[in-house]
């Protein structure tokens with residue numbers, strides 16, 4: 369579709385997401401992992417439309433807050449296919465989560481809290497989130513599998529946690545879980561994690577004479593943001609990881625668990641672009657700054673992780689420029705070295721691979737209004753999230 373038409377019709381800044389690309393990616397996952405449960409991690413991008421697409425494509429859904437759970441329920445996402453996460457679930461969230469397919473327990477205290485909330489006669493399926501001691505991921509801030517970070521139960525404390533779950537008749541230990549990090553582009557760390565986790569299944573079987581039926585290896589599947597990068601090879605992952613699990617299970621004489629994965633970014637990142645318009649062009653200090661009508665409020669990733677993007681200014685070329693945002697911080701940079709020396713105010717700017725962790729992490733910093741989300745499918749575009757208005761911002765401010 370013509371992005372210039374979309375920009376004229378819906379205004380800028382705007383997020384555009386290709387529904388067919390998302391659906392195709394869901395199918396790729398199911399095809400590459402035929403005997404694995406694929407749960408889309410909603411934290412990457414969750415709107416009512418997205419939750420419906422994922423439900424229709426037959427994936428499960430990983431949610432990590434009462435807000436994400438409310439959204440999932442609002443479109444009737446099947447409860448049994450919802451996995452509820454969180455390292456600091458509030459009492460209200462925990463109460464609300466009872467009844468979903470799986471609740472992922474992050475710490476020992478949660479075991480008793482959750483058990484107390486399960487209505488008489490019901491049993492809640494739970495996973496125990498384990499810290500496998502493996503470090504992987506695109507940036508220190510998103511490596512979550514090593515010791516010395518806040519998530520999960522250390523390997524040394526797992527046996528105690530398992531004993532506690534097994535002693536609660538209101539809970540059923542459905543699986544073990546780990547999530548080693550995000551934006552991981554090679555299969556090896558997942559194979560390592562899988563081995564550590566199968567060892568834990570064997571430990572549980574030996575000490576408690578219990579078979580844990582499921583093993584959730586989390587998400588973290590990386591994508592290419594720039595032309596010379598590569599993402600995680602899904603085909604390779606799909607053959608190698610189940611094989612590692614099967615072999616180790618055979619060796620340790622543990623029944624093979626049903627595998628679960630939780631990709632977020634890899635399902636939706638490449639299906640999205642962000643559209644901006646150039647507001648001003650300024651030459652100073654030997655550099656050319658092209659300032660656009662959005663910035664760190666709709667994309668905090670460069671400031672948070674030093675993330676880099678492929679940016680196009682259609683019809684423009686020439687000297688490298690720095691594309692900057694509109695916010696009151698010098699770190700509000702969208703991309704460096706974009707060949708667009710002849711850019712002019714009013715030009716369209718397109719940032720690629722912004723489908724994941726952009727809309728989801730947007731803010732109204734400087735009281736700017738969050739962009740709309742436009743979905744395209746089969747040659748037509750429609751609004752799935754409207755633009756935030758100053759009235760939306762004022763509604764929450766109740767004055768003095």
Ligand SMILES: Cc1ncc(COP(=O)(O)O)c(C=O)c1O
Nearest residue numbers: 409550587588589630631632633
């Ligand atoms: C528990 C859990 N599952 C899945 C994900 C999804 O991660 P990604 O978007 O990197 O696939 C995350 C975030 O990294 C997570 O914390």
Ligand SMILES: N[C@@H](CCCC[NH3+])C(=O)O
Nearest residue numbers: 411510550551669724725
């Ligand atoms: N928000 C991060 C990923 C964190 C994944 C959540 N566990 C990013 O944009 O890369």
